[in-house]
Amino acid sequence: MTAWLSVIGIGEDGLDGLSSAARTLLGQAELIIGGERHLAMVPDDGRERLCWPRPLKAAIPEILARRGRRVAVLATGDPMCYGVGARLSRVVSADEMTIIPALSAFSLAAARMAWSLPDIETVTLHGRPAEMIIPCLYPGARILALTADGGTPGTVARILCEQGYPDSRMSVVEQMGGPAERRIDGIARDWPDGRAAELNTLAVECIAAPGTVAHPRLPGLPxxxxxxxxxxxxxxxxxxxxxxxxxxxxxxxxxxxxxxxxxxxxxxxxxxxxxxxxxxxxxxxxxxxxxxxxxxxxxxxxxxxxxxxxxxxxxxxxxxxxxxxxxxxxxxxxxxxxxxxxxxxxxxxxxxxxxxxxxxxxxxxxxxxxxxxxxxxxxxxxxxxxxxxxxxxxxxxxxxx
Ligand SMILES: C[S@@+](CC[C@H](N)C(=O)[O-])C[C@H]1O[C@@H](n2cnc3c(N)ncnc32)[C@H](O)[C@@H]1O
Known part of the structure; x- marks a missing residue:
């Protein structure tokens, strides 16, 4: 079957950042699906739109019912990196989809920190408990974490202190790639109360307190x-x-x-x-x-x-x-x-x-x-x-x- 579903990654720079292939596919779509933030980036020209429901899976039957028509899904960054593309690929075959990635939050944050992506830990805390970061902690570890919301950096600061890494350096990069981009730097033990912007990615450089015993992921913990x-x-x-x-x-x-x-x-x-x-x-x-x-x-x-x-x-x-x-x-x-x-x-x-x-x-x-x-x-x-x-x-x- 020819591709009818386009999954288009979009950044905080909106339509300006799209490639011409992505613009063409978006321009031809009869139905545009995306989050509120994404749909707001596309001027309303009367075409049908669908805002992701909660839970997101409720939209899957609606998408499948359009099989064969031109449907465009807008997704944050790289749709195949903890994004909706991964979800759709479980119900739509690869030859029915055209996926055009934008830069993932990991790529953007690695660029901001000047960290080599393959040499660091990457983890998502989006839709998962923040404790998922714990297996990534060891002296000198550099971690990029996708976050659930503006509260995640504060929660991670607390976890770092509890786990014996209170001096770790933390950077929160909000709304990367857009006009409102902002970076906040600090130390876990002094991390301020209050929330970051809801869209943020967290960078941590782990510094262990004296006496902290690091735990490998290999079995046989004490x-x-x-x-x-x-x-x-x-x-x-x-x-x-x-x-x-x-x-x-x-x-x-x-x-x-x-x-x-x-x-x-x-x-x-x-x-x-x-x-x-x-x-x-x-x-x-x-x-x-x-x-x-x-x-x-x-x-x-x-x-x-x-x-x-x-x-x-x-x-x-x-x-x-x-x-x-x-x-x-x-x-x-x-x-x-x-x-x-x-x-x-x-x-x-x-x-x-x-x-x-x-x-x-x-x-x-x-x-x-x-x-x-x-x-x-x-x-x-x-x-x-x-x-x-x-x-x-x-x-x-x-x-x-
Ligand atoms: C469900 S994940 C989707 C990741 C996306 N597929 C990507 O490639 O970036 C959403 C999380 O990515 C991070 N994120 C995505 N875009 C961002 C941006 N422009 N600035 C900061 N963080 C971003 C945030 O941590 C957000 O909660």
Whole structure:
């Protein structure tokens, strides 16, 4: 099918900044769709217009109903960079669309800061909790963040202080590329109250306070960064477990019997598009999981309070399942195994003989590997050092054929 839908990126300089190809497509459109800000840039000449409804997906059927007619969508900056183009490409095939990008906010802000784009962290906090910036924090990190609104810079300043980066330099660039462009520079600890302009992009240069421990995105965070009541998969075992769960970008984990949520949180930290559900029956542990998730930069962790397997009903299909508790529950392993696609990973850790009996049966029935992990940590014994054993963990791991 020939292209009927034009997706045209536009900046704060409005029609003046459009290429002649973009102007032609806009000029020929029978229907123009955009946000209020975008539609205000186009003089009203009587053609049909549609302002994005909330939620935006409500407009999708209207757009698809025009298939074959000339429709132009105006989008901020680069429509394929956290923009509406990405959304439309899920329902309209590439050969039906002409996409003409303008400069993204990342490109504009990188130019303002004179930062090399591939050498920095880029993150969107638009429509997402500001805690999503936490996995990007490390000494010397340079971060460009798309923001939700004028309140985001203040929220990020608070997060930087809480995370041990109070001296970080912050720059907010408002309405880049237009006549009202303005830049505000400051330090996180002194960031003024009050809001920036609603359209802004944030640049952060992370400066750690003395004693701040930086957390890599690779699994195996220290145990003491998690709030827990003892039900925590310890660091050495956690790293080994995540290696077998093998998170790939955009995949979903079920963390069954999540305890402090450490496995799900490290799964999420490994890639911003990852998804995870923590299933935990004890309400006080659910509260710990939620607090750990926010503090460690995994605010999108879904916490489900309830007992598995019943609590698994209706959850989005997993790519990997970790069973850290409740393995003896009737039907649990089979429910998880059925939910996995081919290539999906199941890992179960047990510390009791009863748990071992279950995983031994599972191993015989479903295959995979059994591993015994016995960790001893060196600790002071008077003036000497001795080995303090942690409870040995038996691990069953299987990949669905
Ligand atoms: C949904 S994202 C869309 C990004 C867009 N597709 C792009 O390429 O820039 C919207 C966010 O981008 C940032 N942004 C977009 N245009 C901007 C501008 N001209 N000045 C400052 N920030 C801008 C803001 O953080 C805004 O909340």
């Amino acid at each position: 145990d003491d960064v998690f709030l827990h009541d003892g039900q925590l998969t310890k660091r050495e075992v956690r790293a080994a477990t995540l290696a077998l769960l093998a998170p790939l970008p955009a995949q979903r984990l079920w963390d069954v019997g999540a305890g402090a949520g450490s496995i799900a949180i490290e799964w999420l930290r490994s890639h911003p598009n990852n998804k995870a559900v923590a299933i935990e029956r004890a309400p006080e542990r659910c509260a710990l999981i939620a607090r750990n998730a926010a503090a460690l930069g995994a605010p999108l962790l879904e916490v489900v309070e309830g007992s598995a397997p019943q609590a698994l009903a209706g959850l989005g299909a997993p790519d990997a399942v970790f069973i850290g508790g409740g393995i003896g529950a009737e039907g649990l392993v089979d429910t998880c195994w059925r939910a996995l696609p081919p290539g999906g990973r199941l890992v179960a850790n047990v510390v009791t003989v009863e748990g071992e009996k279950t995983v031994f049966e599972c191993h015989q029935r479903l295959g995979g590997s059994l591993t015994r992990i016995a960790v001893c940590r060196g600790e002071a014994v008077g003036p000497y050092t001795g080995w303090k054993p942690l409870m040995p963990v038996t691990q069953w791991a299987a990949v669905k054929p």
